[in-house]
Amino acid sequence: MKKIRILGAGLSAHFLITYLEAEAAECNWHITVIDRDLSRINRKHFASTTAVVQADLNDSAEIQRVIDDADLVVSMLPARMHLQVALICLQKRINLATASYLSDELRALDKDVKDRDLIFMNECGLDPGIDHLSAMKLLDEIRSKGGVILEFESFTGGLVAPAFEDNPWKYKFTWNPRNVVLASQGGAVKFLHNGQYKYIPYHRVFRRTEIVKIEGYGKFEGYANRDSLKYRETYGLDQVKTMYRGTFRRPGFSKAWNCLVQLGATDDSYQVEGIEHMSHREFINTFLAYHPTDSVELKLRQYLRIDQDDVDLWEKLMSIGIFSDEKIGLLKGSPAQILQHILQKKWSLNPDDRDMIVMWHKIVYRLNGEERIIESSLVTEGESGSKTAMARTVGLPLAIMCKLILNEKIDQRGCLLPISSECYTPILAELQEHDIVFKEKDYRYQRS
Amino acid sequence: MKKIRILGAGLSAHFLITYLEAEAAECNWHITVIDRDLSRINRKHFASTTAVVQADLNDSAEIQRVIDDADLVVSMLPARMHLQVALICLQKRINLATASYLSDELRALDKDVKDRDLIFMNECGLDPGIDHLSAMKLLDEIRSKGGVILEFESFTGGLVAPAFEDNPWKYKFTWNPRNVVLASQGGAVKFLHNGQYKYIPYHRVFRRTEIVKIEGYGKFEGYANRDSLKYRETYGLDQVKTMYRGTFRRPGFSKAWNCLVQLGATDDSYQVEGIEHMSHREFINTFLAYHPTDSVELKLRQYLRIDQDDVDLWEKLMSIGIFSDEKIGLLKGSPAQILQHILQKKWSLNPDDRDMIVMWHKIVYRLNGEERIIESSLVTEGESGSKTAMARTVGLPLAIMCKLILNEKIDQRGCLLPISSECYTPILAELQEHDIVFKEKDYRYQRS
Numbered sequence: 013m014k015k016i017r018i019l020g021a022g023l024s025a026h027f028l029i030t031y032l033e034a035e036a037a038e039c040n041w042h043i044t045v046i047d048r049d050l051s052r053i054n055r056k057h058f059a060s061t062t063a064v065v066q067a068d069l070n071d072s073a074e075i076q077r078v079i080d081d082a083d084l085v086v087s088m089l090p091a092r093m094h095l096q097v098a099l100i101c102l103q104k105r106i107n108l109a110t111a112s113y114l115s116d117e118l119r120a121l122d123k124d125v126k127d128r129d130l131i132f133m134n135e136c137g138l139d140p141g142i143d144h145l146s147a148m149k150l151l152d153e154i155r156s157k158g159g160v161i162l163e164f165e166s167f168t169g170g171l172v173a174p175a176f177e178d179n180p181w182k183y184k185f186t187w188n189p190r191n192v193v194l195a196s197q198g199g200a201v202k203f204l205h206n207g208q209y210k211y212i213p214y215h216r217v218f219r220r221t222e223i224v225k226i227e228g229y230g231k232f233e234g235y236a237n238r239d240s241l242k243y244r245e246t247y248g249l250d251q252v253k254t255m256y257r258g259t260f261r262r263p264g265f266s267k268a269w270n271c272l273v274q275l276g277a278t279d280d281s282y283q284v285e286g287i288e289h290m291s292h293r294e295f296i297n298t299f300l301a302y303h304p305t306d307s308v309e310l311k312l313r314q315y316l317r318i319d320q321d322d323v324d325l326w327e328k329l330m331s332i333g334i335f336s337d338e339k340i341g342l343l344k345g346s347p348a349q350i351l352q353h354i355l356q357k358k359w360s361l362n363p364d365d366r367d368m369i370v371m372w373h374k375i376v377y378r379l380n381g382e383e384r385i386i387e388s389s390l391v392t393e394g395e396s397g398s399k400t401a402m403a404r405t406v407g408l409p410l411a412i413m414c415k416l417i418l419n420e421k422i423d424q425r426g427c428l429l430p431i432s433s434e435c436y437t438p439i440l441a442e443l444q445e446h447d448i449v450f451k452e453k454d455y456r457y458q459r460s
Numbered sequence: 461m462k463k464i465r466i467l468g469a470g471l472s473a474h475f476l477i478t479y480l481e482a483e484a485a486e487c488n489w490h491i492t493v494i495d496r497d498l499s500r501i502n503r504k505h506f507a508s509t510t511a512v513v514q515a516d517l518n519d520s521a522e523i524q525r526v527i528d529d530a531d532l533v534v535s536m537l538p539a540r541m542h543l544q545v546a547l548i549c550l551q552k553r554i555n556l557a558t559a560s561y562l563s564d565e566l567r568a569l570d571k572d573v574k575d576r577d578l579i580f581m582n583e584c585g586l587d588p589g590i591d592h593l594s595a596m597k598l599l600d601e602i603r604s605k606g607g608v609i610l611e612f613e614s615f616t617g618g619l620v621a622p623a624f625e626d627n628p629w630k631y632k633f634t635w636n637p638r639n640v641v642l643a644s645q646g647g648a649v650k651f652l653h654n655g656q657y658k659y660i661p662y663h664r665v666f667r668r669t670e671i672v673k674i675e676g677y678g679k680f681e682g683y684a685n686r687d688s689l690k691y692r693e694t695y696g697l698d699q700v701k702t703m704y705r706g707t708f709r710r711p712g713f714s715k716a717w718n719c720l721v722q723l724g725a726t727d728d729s730y731q732v733e734g735i736e737h738m739s740h741r742e743f744i745n746t747f748l749a750y751h752p753t754d755s756v757e758l759k760l761r762q763y764l765r766i767d768q769d770d771v772d773l774w775e776k777l778m779s780i781g782i783f784s785d786e787k788i789g790l791l792k793g794s795p796a797q798i799l800q801h802i803l804q805k806k807w808s809l810n811p812d813d814r815d816m817i818v819m820w821h822k823i824v825y826r827l828n829g830e831e832r833i834i835e836s837s838l839v840t841e842g843e844s845g846s847k848t849a850m851a852r853t854v855g856l857p858l859a860i861m862c863k864l865i866l867n868e869k870i871d872q873r874g875c876l877l878p879i880s881s882e883c884y885t886p887i888l889a890e891l892q893e894h895d896i897v898f899k900e901k902d903y904r905y906q907r908s
Contacts, residue, residue, distance in 0.1 A: 200727055205750035209733045211795070212747070213724030215663035220749065276661030281647055285657045299660070301668065302653035347659070 013040050014418050017079045019069055019097065020088035021047040023187070024111070024137070026056050026399065027407030028086065028414075033059045035415060046078045069093065075100055082106050084418055086410065094118060098132060105130060107417050111137025111410050119427050126426040133422075136413045136430045137406035138369065139168040142390070142443070144243075144429055145409065145436040146450055147373050150388055151247060152433060154377045162253050162383070163376035167224065167234040169260025170402050173366040173393040174229070180328045182262035184359045186367040186394075186402045193278055193352045195259065196238050203240035204255045212236060218270035222256075223263060224372055226389050227451075232370060234258040235266050246431060260370050268328035271316050272351060275299040280348035288343055292336045292354050295347075309335055332358050361397040368393045369401045371450075376457055383457040390450045408446055412439045461488050462866050465527045467517055467545065468536035469495040471635070472559070472585070474504050474847065475855030476534065476862075481507045483863060494526045517541065523548055530554050532866055534858065542566060546580060553578060555865055559585025559858050567875055574874040581870075584861045584878045585854035586817065587616040590838070590891070592691075592877055593857065593884040594898055595821055598836055599695060600881060602825045610701050610831070611824035615672065615682040617708025618850050621814040621841040622677070628776045630710035632807045634815040634842075634850045641726055641800045643707065644686050651688035652703045660684060666718035670704075671711060672820055674837050675899075680818060682706040683714050694879060708818050716776035719764050720799060723747040728796035736791055740784045740802055743795075757783055780806050809845040816841045817849045819898075824905055831905040836898045856894055860887045 016032060018025065025045070032043055036059075044063040047053050053064050067074040069089060075097060079085050084107045087097050091112040098118055101108045105128050114134035125132050135141055147166060154161060170186045185192060201212040212220050222234045240257045244250060261269075272278055276299050284290075284298060293308050300311040312318070318325060329335075332355055342353055361367065371390040376383060394401035413430065416422050422434055430436065440450075464480060466473065473493065480491055484507075492511040495501050501512050515522040517537060523545060527533050532555045535545050539560040546566055549556045553576050562582040573580050583589055591614060599609060618634045633640060649660040660668050670682045688705045692698060709717075720726055724747050732738075732746060741756050748759040760766070766773060777783075780803055790801055809815065819838040824831060842849035861878065864870050870882055878884065888898075 199729055200724055202730070206752075208750055209746055210748075210750065211724055211727075211730075211732070213663070213722075213727055215661070216722065216724065274661075274664065276648055276659055276664065279648055279659075279661055282650070282659075284659070298657055300658075302656055302658065304654075 013042050014083040015081060016041055016043045016084050016086065016414065016418070017082040018043065018045045018086045018088065019047075019075070019079070021045055021049075021053045021056060022088045023400075024403045024407035024410070025088055027404045028088070028411045029056070029058055029062060031408060031411035032414060033062060036061065039415070039418065041418065044078070072096055072100070076104075079106060080104065084109065084414060086110070086414055087112075091115070101132070102128065102130070107131045107133075109133040109136060109410060109413055109417060111135065111141055111406050113140060114427060114429060122427040129425055131417055131422055131425060132427045133413055133417065134427065134429060136410045136435075138170075138402065138409070139371070141409045141430065142405060142448070143168055143371060143373075144431050145440050146371065146388060146390065147247060148431045149433075149436045149440060150373060150375055150386055150452075151249075154375065154379070154386070155248075157379060159377040159379040159384075161249060161251075161375060161377050163374070164247070164249055164252055164254065165256045165258075165374040166372070167232070167258045167260045168371045169232060169234075169369070171260065171262065171368045171370060172361075173368040176365045176367075177262070179358065180324070180331045181265055181268065181359075183265055184361050184365065184367070185356065186361060186400050189352050189356055189359070190348075193348045193355070194280055196235065197278070197280070199238055201236045201238050201240065203236060203257075204244075204253070207253045215273055218266040218273055221266045222258070224260070224374075226370065226372060226391060229370065229391050231263050232260040232372075233263040233266055234260050246429060254376070260372070264324055264328065268325055271312075271318070271325070271329060274316055275312075277347045277351045280346045283344055283346055284350060287340055287345060287350060290340050292334050292338055292340060295340060295350055295354070296334050299347075361400070363397045365397045366394045367397075367400045367402055369405050383459070385453075385455055385457045387453045388450045390448065392447050392449075404446065405448060408443060408448065409439055412442050461490050462531040463529060464489055464491050464532050464534065464862065464866070465530040466491065466493045466534045466536065467495075467523070467527070469493055469497075469501045469504060470536045471848075472851045472855035472858070473536055475852045476536070476859045477504070477506055477510060479856060479859035480862060481510060484509065487863070487866065489866065492526070520544055520548070524552075527552065527554060532557065532862060534558070534862055535560075539563070549580070550576065550578070555579045555581075557581040557584060557858060557861055557865060559583065559589055559854050561588060562875060562877060570875040577873055579865055579870055579873060580875045581861055581865065582875065582877060584858045584883075586618075586850065586857070587819070589857045589878065590853060590896070591616055591819060591821075592879050593888055594819070594836060594838070595695060596879045597881075597884045597888060598821060598823055598834055598900075599697075602823065602827070602834070603696075605827060607825040607827040607832075609697060609699075609823060609825050611822070612695070612697055612700055612702065613704045613706075613822040614820070615680070615706045615708045616819045617680060617682075617817070619708065619710065619816045619818060620809075621816040624813045624815075625710070627806065628772070628779045629713055629716065629807075631713055632809050632813065632815070633804065634809060634848055637800050637804055637807070638796075641796045641803070642728055644683065645726070645728070647686055649684045649686050649688065651684060651705075652692075652701065655701045663721055666714040666721055669714045670706070672708070672822075674818065674820060674839060677818065677839050679711050680708040680820075681711040681714055682708050694877060702824070708820070712772055712776065716773055719760075719766070719773070719777060722764055723760075725795045725799045728794045731792055731794055732798060735788055735793060735798060738788050740782050740786055740788060743788060743798055743802070744782050747795075809848070811845045813845045814842045815845075815848045815850055817853050831907070833901075833903055833905045835901045838896065838898045840895050840897075852894065853896060856891060856896065857887055860890050 046065045046067050048068050050066045067078045085101055087110045095117050107130055172184050196217045201217055203210050217235055224232050235258055237257045297308050369392050373388045375386045392401050494513045494515050496516050498514045515526045533549055535542055535558045543565050555578055620632050644665045649665055651658050665683055672680050683706055685705045745756050817840050821836045823834045840849050
């Protein structure tokens with residue numbers, strides 16, 4: 013009997029565990045879920061055969077205890093906790109799988125992991141995860157036919173399903189809101205366009221967007237991720253002329269979000285003074301020049317040059333309650349933390365809301381002297397506010413990867429990303445059974 | 461005979477040493493100038509009595525050797541080197557004076573310095589330096605009459621004299637160009653306006669300017685320093701309603717500089733790829749979207765929404781050569797380093813150019829039930845491109861302070877700033893003999 017230890021019963025745990033439970037009897041697995049907070053586990057409906065353990069996973073000795081004789085550890089913990097888990101897995105010779113980014117510290121363990129004949133699989137969720145699987149499948153197919161990749165673009169968005177786009181931004185938080193507020197921060201955006209390196213400073217990112225149409229779902233707007241060139245080598249794209257990775261929102265989102273960026277309301281580098289008794293309106297006023305009588309609305313319009321007839325933009329700003337006299341309700345915080353708190357009052361998913369994941373790749377390639385384009389798109393909707401498409405698309409690839417590892421279908425060893433055919437072929441095939449299906453268009457490129 | 465050791469023969473050394481030499485015979489001082497680069501010393505014309513020593517001042521043992529039995533060390537070294545010098549001075553019981561900001565590490569030595577009956581005087585140049593001296597004199601005078609300070613504003617600018625404003629920016633580098641390119645970076649600007657904390661993100665600082673008129677010299681434009689509230693406690697202004705500190709340029713500078721900020725050309729956080737063969741024009745193009753045929757000029761105009769008839773702004777941008785095919789001439793660099801290098805080709809002071817220092821304080825106070833304003837302004841011009849007003853206004857206050865310390869006119873001990881009357885009264889009086897004169901206007905406040 014193989015022992016699976018799942019650390020952390022977070023947002024995607026439902027889909028991960030339900031999948032593994034369904035296979036457990038046939039595969040002869042024993043599943044244990046470990047979390048500090050038993051109520052988080054009990055709120056979920058696991059099979060009676062799934063063992064539940066309470067443990068403080070900040071404590072190294074506790075981690076040692078709970079994973080002791082496991083065959084595979086799945087860490088759903090925050091990314092910063094993975095190194096400690098990995099070191100213990102290495103020492104105890106246990107395989108490890110996560111949906112988090114492979115950190116440099118973890119990457120440094122690669123040789124030791126290989127030497128011990130282990131698999132530490134990373135980035136096996138949605139983004140990162142399904143983006144790797146689906147992109148590498150396309151790229152490998154083109155290259156196997158003798159094609160040469162010229163341009164690569166890839167966007168992913170966690171949005172709400174069209175029927176539930178009931179606010180002017182057509183957006184709600186479906187994952188970690190902090191990451192949304194801090195999106196594209198931490199250094200200039202860098203990408204490659206037609207052989208030229210291009211840089212966009214943070215305060216311009218949300219004005220350099222691209223519109224993409226996906227059949228049956230209308231238009232999406234993409235802004236650049238900070239790390240467009242990150243996987244150039246990983247994907248074997250060193251010679252590519254254009255490489256651009258970004259995030260999807262509905263059109264108009266970025267222009268309105270840019271207003272918050274321009275104000276400085278997404279800054280996470282300092283604490284705002286005196287927020288204990290501050291209203292939303294007063295918070296916005298800290299970014300506007302003092303005036304004894306002019307309203308916050310007028311000052312903001314003038315400062316950001318918002319035209320009187322730009323109704324769509326103004327409606328978005330009004331809708332998030334930033335001009336309200338409501339108290340913020342925090343004792344301290346950076347502008348970004350305060351903004352997040354204000355947005356969560358409006359942008360939290362209702363129990364009946366359904367979310368939507370949209371992923372899109374565009375690859376320009378040359379084959380037999382002809383330039384062609386492949387567009388590949390995934391759109392999948394959630395079931396409810398608790399069973400989201402986001403949680404499903406993060407949890408399922410990881411679950412299927414666990415099965416592959418336990419059933420010894422993965423030949424590679426070391427600190428891995430899911431970019432080889434032994435990963436993407438079986439996982440993408442099985443994801444189709446769970447309504448995670450890519451649609452492809454392959455057509456001749458007409459340069460205008 | 462008292463021994464003065466001057467570490468570093470930098471930009472202000474001429475004025476510092478010439479002043480001390482003039483007093484040396486009468487005061488019975490012996491002056492030694494120490495620098496790693498003897499040519500820097502030999503280019504200056506010191507009296508034959510001034511000893512010159514070559515030493516590597518990065519080397520702690522060398523510092524120990526050259527300052528061994530001094531009575532006073534004057535450090536003109538870069539600020540980061542002061543802590544090491546201070547620790548040696550503390551151990552050897554030698555007084556220390558600098559024109560640099562008092563760092564937290566240095567401040568931590570305060571008790572030890574006091575215990576050894578020593579003076580470590582900091583921030584005794586222009587800005588910081590003369591700003592402290594002149595502001596504290598005004599504030600103390602108002603308070604001694606029973607006045608209450610309501611608002612405090614202070615601006616300083618290192619500019620070129622009106623007769624030498626021969627480029628559209630009316631600006632040239634008269635001190636460290638790197639500080640000019642990085643101005644207001646490193647965190648949001650924070651200030652206080654009518655009792656409200658206000659924050660400006662970096663990418664907005666150069667659009668939130670204030671125009672100030674100084675009689676006989678026309679208009680200046682002030683943008684906010686990052687640290688407006690830094691001296692609130694130091695100046696005894698904890699109850700003040702408005703506190704704003706900034707930098708002066710000629711009107712129109714900030715709007716044009718903002719274009720460079722908006723592009724991302726002042727970013728110092730990453731290295732630009734492939735600059736070895738890059739032209740100025742190609743550098744600017746890295747911040748603009750790719751287009752097969754549109755010109756860099758057109759793309760920049762459109763991106764930054766520069767009106768066709770905004771001739772003044774366009775002339776400024778053209779004048780710094782950013783659209784030129786000239787090679788940058790660097791092997792590597794951040795955008796900020798590249799921009800500095802390009803600007804230095806145009807903005808370096810010619811040998812015959814004269815620079816100009818402008819300082820302005822505005823204090824609103826209540827006295828006997830009446831609200832009043834004091835404006836105090838200093839304008840002083842340099843002699844030439846090598847004998848600048850900047851060097852003189854940095855070097856002279858420090859030189860006079862050295863005299864005060866050596867003649868035992870300073871009673872305080874510890875890590876000090878020049879904010880007490882025993883500092884500002886004699887120094888400001890003597891600076892007047894060197895054309896460093898403040899003009900004051902005191903009038904009743906008419907609130908509009």
